[in-house]
Amino acid sequence: GAVVSQHPSRVICKSGTSVKIECRSLDFQATTMFWYRQFPKQSLMLMATSNEGSKATYEQGVEKDKFLINHASLTLSTLTVTSAHPEDSSFYICSARADRGNSPLHFGNGTRLTVT
Amino acid sequence: AQSVTQLGSHVSVSEGALVLLRCNYSSSVPPYLFWYVQYPNQGLQLLLKYTTGATLVKGINGFEAEFKKSETSFHLTKPSAHMSDAAEYFCAVSAAGNQFYFGTGTSLTVIP
Numbered sequence: 486g487a488v489v490s491q492h493p494s495r496v497i498c499k500s501g502t503s504v505k506i507e508c509r510s511l512d513f514q515a516t517t518m519f520w521y522r523q524f525p526k527q528s529l530m531l532m533a534t535s536n537e538g539s540k541a542t543y544e545q546g547v548e549k550d551k552f553l554i555n556h557a558s559l560t561l562s563t564l565t566v567t568s569a570h571p572e573d574s575s576f577y578i579c580s581a582r583a584d585r586g587n588s589p590l591h592f593g594n595g596t597r598l599t600v601t
Numbered sequence: 602a603q604s605v606t607q608l609g610s611h612v613s614v615s616e617g618a619l620v621l622l623r624c625n626y627s628s629s630v631p632p633y634l635f636w637y638v639q640y641p642n643q644g645l646q647l648l649l650k651y652t653t654g655a656t657l658v659k660g661i662n663g664f665e666a667e668f669k670k671s672e673t674s675f676h677l678t679k680p681s682a683h684m685s686d687a688a689e690y691f692c693a694v695s696a697a698g699n700q701f702y703f704g705t706g707t708s709l710t711v712i713p
Contacts, residue, residue, distance in 0.1 A: 491644065519701070528691065528705045529645075578644050587633045587652035590693075590701055592644035 488512055489581050491593025498569055498600055506564045506596045508579030514559035515581035519590065520552070523576045532577075535562050569600040603628045603694045607704035615712045620679040622707045624666075624692030627673065632694045634675040636666055639689040639706075648690075651675065662686070687711045 488511040498504050508518060517536050521529040533549075535541040535556035543549045551573075553565040562581075566573055576597055580590040608623040626632055633652045637645040649660025656668040662685075666677045675692060692704040 489644075526708075529703050531701075534700075576642070580645070587650075587695075589635055589647050589650050590645075591647070592637075594644040595642065597642065 487583075487591045489515075489579065489591045489593040491579050491596060493596060494594060495597045496599070498598070500570055500600055501568055503565055503567045504569055504598060506566075506577055506579070506598075508562045508564070508581065508593050510560045510581045510591070513581075513583045513591075515562075516559065516584060518556055518562040518579060518581045520554060520562075520564050521578045521580065523578060523595075525576075529578065532564075566598065569598070571600045574598055574600045603632060603696055603700070603702045605692050605694050605702050605704040607690075607692050607707050609707055610705065611708045611710070613710040613712055614682045616684055617681050620664075620677070620682045620686065620709065622677040622690050622692075622709065624675045624677065624704060625673055626675060626692070626694045628694055628696060630696045632696060634666075634668060635693040635695070635701075636660065636664070636675075636677050637691045637693060638662075639691065641688075645691060648677070682709075682711045684711050684713060 490509045492507050520532045532547045533541045533543045535554045537559050541554035556562040578595040580592045604627045606625045635650045636648040639645045649658045651658045651668045659665045664679045690707045695701045
């Protein structure tokens with residue numbers, strides 16, 4: 486149980502275009518989803534927290550107009566990288582948890598974004 | 602507030618040797634503690650978690666961790682390393698809320 490599906494696993498796009506990444510909880514309802522960015526050989530950097538039906542909470546330094554997050558249902562959150570630039574190339578990982586108690590985070594398999 | 606410190610960004614062990622990955626946490630409230638493993642180009646997989654109860658927690662793939670409140674530690678161990686254990690390991694702390702805090706990770710290399 487507790488599977489999180491993230492698509493696509495890899496995407497290459499041209500500079501200036503937008504890319505959407507989907508994160509789905511397949512067998513549980515996720516009240517909260519998190520989006521992380523990970524640079525090579527580094528830990529996860531939390532970008533934003535999204536709660537179903539409300540606006541995402543962005544971490545300091547993360548441009549909310551560039552990284553659009555939508556959490557329209559209890560099983561789906563999307564991250565759209567708008568007007569992508571080469572410096573946005575990174576590994577993006579979503580995670581979800583069912584409640585605010587002691588349940589762990591369940592992670593998607595990540596999306597490798599390359600902007601050319 | 603919570604935070605996690607993982608001592609040693611790189612650990613190398615011989616196949617069959619003991620694995621010990623260190624994690625110390627800081628928390629103003631009773632913490633929930635987690636260990637995750639990440640293989641290249643993949644997301645994170647939960648190894649084990651401590652919430653309440655027994656302080657020695659057993660997880661998948663033969664790993665276990667012990668919550669020591671007096672030492673504010675949650676070190677991950679495995680009696681005998683296998684080649685397939687080579688990966689990145691992350692310790693995380695959470696409280697009865699929403700936020701997770703991850704350590705900087707420890708890269709485990711297993712030498713044949």
